[in-house]
Amino acid sequence: MVKLIPISKSNPQDRVAENKYYAQVVSSGKTDLERLAYLVANQSTVREADCYAVILSLLHNIVDELKQGKIVKLDKLGSFQIGINSDAVETAEEVSANIVNNVRIKFRPDKRMKNSLNIKTVDFTINQSA
Template sequence: MVKITPISKSNPQDRAADNKFYAQVISSGKTDLERLAYLVAHQSTVREGDCYAVILSLIHNIVDELKQGKIVKLDKLGTFNISVSSEAEETADEVTANSVKDVRIKFRPDKRIKSSLNIKTINFTTSDKV
């Protein structure tokens, strides 16, 4: 069950307009690597410590591959890639590594995950908590 709460937001293109209310998800907690390792271990014959080590290794290798400028595709999970924000330069020749101001990791879920999480597969309930 996913809890939602109404949140008031202004229209950024018309600040004079009245605020409208939109649904916002309320997190019900966090799941960390240890919990994922525990869950995987109890769904297989692999020990929890081994699962944890494999997940940590996977993360390490994803980061290394991204640092090499590669797109990392994990079938049935999704695709990771990096994007950058940079300063605007007057000419193409002025764009250098020093122009880069921030790096982000982008994730695009695989079709299977996307189709598993949709309006028809999630039960929503409202809450007053923000």
């Protein structure tokens, strides 16, 4: 069940307009790597420690592949790719690694994953406060 709370927001295009209310998701906790390893182990014949080790190795290798400029595609999950922010320069000749000021990981979920999480598959409940 996904919890929602009402949030009052102003219209950035009309600052004098009255605020309106929108639904906002409230997190119900976090799931960490150990919990995922536990869940996978209980759904298979693989031990929890082995699951944990495999997931950690997968994370390490995803980062290594991203550092080589590759897109990492995990079927049924999605694709990871490096994204950057950079300063603007006047000419193509001025473009260099020195103008990069932020690196991030972009994730694009696989079509099947996207389709498995939609308005028809999620149950919502309203909380009046966080």
